Amino acid sequence: MKEIFKRHPRYAHAPEAFEGMPDNLWVRCPQCRELLYAKEQESTLRVCSKCKYHFPVSAHERIAMTVDEDSFREYGQGVRAADPLGFRSPSQNYSEKLTEYAQEAGTNEAFIYGTARIEGQDVVIGAVEFKFCGGSMGAAAGEKIARAMDLAVEKRYPLVIFAAGGGARMQEGVISLMQMAKTLAALDRLRDAGLPFFSVMVDPCLGGTTASYAMMGDVTIAEPGAYIGFAGKRVIEQTIRQKLPQNAARAEFLQEHGMVDLVVPRAELPATLGRLVRLFVSCNREERRPVGEPARV
Amino acid sequence: MVSLLEFETTLRPLESELEEARRVGGNGHVDSAQERLTDQLRRIYSDLTPWQKVQVARHRERPYTLDYLQWGFTDFVELHGDRSFAEDRAIIGGPALLNGRSVMVIGHQKGRDTRENISRNFGMPHPEGYRKAERLMRQAEHFGMPVVTMVDTPGANAGLSDEERGQAEAIASSIATMLALRVPTVAVVIGEGGSGGALAIAVADRILMLEHAVFTVASPEAAASILWRDAGKASEAANNMRITAQDLKYFGLVDDIIPEPVGGAHRDHAAAASSVASAINSCLQGLSELPIDELLAARYAKYRNIAFFSE
Ligand SMILES: [Zn+2]
Numbered sequence: 246m247k248e249i250f251k252r253h254p255r256y257a258h259a260p261e262a263f264e265g266m267p268d269n270l271w272v273r274c275p276q277c278r279e280l281l282y283a284k285e286q287e288s289t290l291r292v293c294s295k296c297k298y299h300f301p302v303s304a305h306e307r308i309a310m311t312v313d314e315d316s317f318r319e320y321g322q323g324v325r326a327a328d329p330l331g332f333r334s335p336s337q338n339y340s341e342k343l344t345e346y347a348q349e350a351g352t353n354e355a356f357i358y359g360t361a362r363i364e365g366q367d368v369v370i371g372a373v374e375f376k377f378c379g380g381s382m383g384a385a386a387g388e389k390i391a392r393a394m395d396l397a398v399e400k401r402y403p404l405v406i407f408a409a410g411g412g413a414r415m416q417e418g419v420i421s422l423m424q425m426a427k428t429l430a431a432l433d434r435l436r437d438a439g440l441p442f443f444s445v446m447v448d449p450c451l452g453g454t455t456a457s458y459a460m461m462g463d464v465t466i467a468e469p470g471a472y473i474g475f476a477g478k479r480v481i482e483q484t485i486r487q488k489l490p491q492n493a494a495r496a497e498f499l500q501e502h503g504m505v506d507l508v509v510p511r512a513e514l515p516a517t518l519g520r521l522v523r524l525f526v527s528c529n530r531e532e533r534r535p536v537g538e539p540a541r542v
Numbered sequence: 543m544v545s546l547l548e549f550e551t552t553l554r555p556l557e558s559e560l561e562e563a564r565r566v567g568g569n570g571h572v573d574s575a576q577e578r579l580t581d582q583l584r585r586i587y588s589d590l591t592p593w594q595k596v597q598v599a600r601h602r603e604r605p606y607t608l609d610y611l612q613w614g615f616t617d618f619v620e621l622h623g624d625r626s627f628a629e630d631r632a633i634i635g636g637p638a639l640l641n642g643r644s645v646m647v648i649g650h651q652k653g654r655d656t657r658e659n660i661s662r663n664f665g666m667p668h669p670e671g672y673r674k675a676e677r678l679m680r681q682a683e684h685f686g687m688p689v690v691t692m693v694d695t696p697g698a699n700a701g702l703s704d705e706e707r708g709q710a711e712a713i714a715s716s717i718a719t720m721l722a723l724r725v726p727t728v729a730v731v732i733g734e735g736g737s738g739g740a741l742a743i744a745v746a747d748r749i750l751m752l753e754h755a756v757f758t759v760a761s762p763e764a765a766a767s768i769l770w771r772d773a774g775k776a777s778e779a780a781n782n783m784r785i786t787a788q789d790l791k792y793f794g795l796v797d798d799i800i801p802e803p804v805g806g807a808h809r810d811h812a813a814a815a816s817s818v819a820s821a822i823n824s825c826l827q828g829l830s831e832l833p834i835d836e837l838l839a840a841r842y843a844k845y846r847n848i849a850f851f852s853e
Binding site for chain 1: 701702705707710714716721729738742757759760764765782783784785790793841842845848850851853
């Protein structure tokens with residue numbers, strides 16, 4: 246695992262947690278305040294060795310940490326946002342912002358996807374890139390999510406998505422809202438084809454993301470400590486007029502309330518997904534069932 | 543007289559004139575005063591800004607789902623409860639007759655006064671509301687009844703107990719179910735279409751919008767605080783987000799606009815309801831003629847093919 250970022254040079258982004266630290270040698274854990282040796286962060290998959298806090302990682306890093314070495318082939322890189330509303334205000338010019346987002350994130354949109362292998366098994370895998378406009382679901386991101394679903398149907402592979410972000414992208418208005426419907430329409434075809442969808446929700450996963458495809462996984466997985474829900478912490482606090490306890494609406498809380506199947510630490514995710522793919526695909530008698538026809542029990 | 547919004551204050555002298563004419567008597571005076579008032583209303587309402595439309599859509603006297611049921615439908619029987627946790631009065635539903643045809647009507651419901659608003663949570667559903675809606679959609683499908691939804695909510699409720707009971711899952715599941723229903727579906731945005739909490743019951747074969755209704759990805763106040771950390775810039779957000787029926791029709795995101803009585807639906811509930819009922823009825827006539835698989839294919843394409851990106 247230590248070599249993972251060297252093997253994927255084009256995915257190697259400098260993690261933001263390193264900023265401001267002398268010589269980039271140390272990184273401070275925001276949860277337990279421990280100083281961690283930066284070089285070790287790669288071998289620990291950016292998980293604090295003391296308190297197990299999961300640092301944010303980029304979409305490309307996530308996929309690289311999860312799939313078999315060099316197996317990821319990216320699709321749909323040409324799909325980009327288009328500023329359909331001509332969103333202008335004195336303080337905000339969306340089309341200029343898009344260029345900034347792309348530079349910050351190192352991706353063309355808030356979602357990437359492609360094919361890969363997990364423990365030798367073919368999957369379609371995608372991940373939300375939080376650094377691109379907070380991982381929000383504009384028309385281009387929604388399209389890419391739907392295409393990941395289409396690709397899974399076409400190839401008859403299971404689907405894995407790392408879901409994150411708050412869903413709504415204000416600058417695309419109701420077009421952004423409608424991506425919830427678009428992704429769920431595409432997901433319905435995947436379901437009809439009898440293919441499993443493993444949704445992995447990572448911090449933060451909210452709003453139009455959870456209220457659409459993310460919560461509709463055949464198996465829903467959460468990363469430890471991830472903030473997952475419909476409303477953000479601040480909005481809930483405004484609604485109930487009190488402070489939220491530290492663990493509220495986090496992955497473990499959601500599991501306790503029956504909203505997610507599994508809470509899986511980053512290091513165990515490849516093995517967990519590998520096992521799930523084996524379990525759900527071995528019962529899949531796809532050869533006898535044309536695409537678009539519902540699975541028979 | 544209905545209560546006036548801030549941009550309607552020029553009506554006040556005209557209203558006084560009309561009252562005076564009525565008091566003094568004389569048909570000619572009353573008619574011409576009425577005419578001046580109507581002209582002014584027409585002028586104001588033909589040129590509303592998006593932010594003004596938000597205020598009309600939120601008007602306390604605007605007709606709500608129950609008003610449309612009262613004036614546009616007959617024989618409504620309200621059904622209650624989600625069968626797993628509670629009854630949520632922010633979403634109502636049940637079968638009713640529309641032009642002699644049984645339909646399942648499901649809609650957000652705001653309260654008319656403070657007491658009713660508390661019991662209806664200002665039209666902001668909990669997960670139970672969406673689960674009730676989903677239950678009624680499935681019931682409609684089972685009996686071959688078309689589903690008619692009325693959309694009017696500031697948004698889904700956002701408390702910690704809503705998280706515990708799965709607000710996001712309830713909304714996602716309602717959308718997924720509605721997209722796959724094997725009966726014709728029509729949604730009407732009658733007031734505020736607030737975000738995911740509105741979309742949960744809005745993904746129909748035809749989406750109609752009342753002339754002065756709005757549909758937003760987030761309330762203008764929330765959008766302003768997300769974009770500029772300043773909820774006071776709500777009007778700027780409203781103007782930029784393309785939230786009006788006219789803009790959304792232009793983008794093809796809604797299928798048709800239902801005209802409102804002069805001065806807004808809140809000035810004439812019966813007339814508004816009759817326009818809404820006949821618009822729904824003509825949609826259903828068209829949709830009912832399609833074989834169900836064609837209807838489902840068209841519905842899939844309608845949502846899957848929403849584009850607005852570049853490649
Ligand atoms: Zn730590």
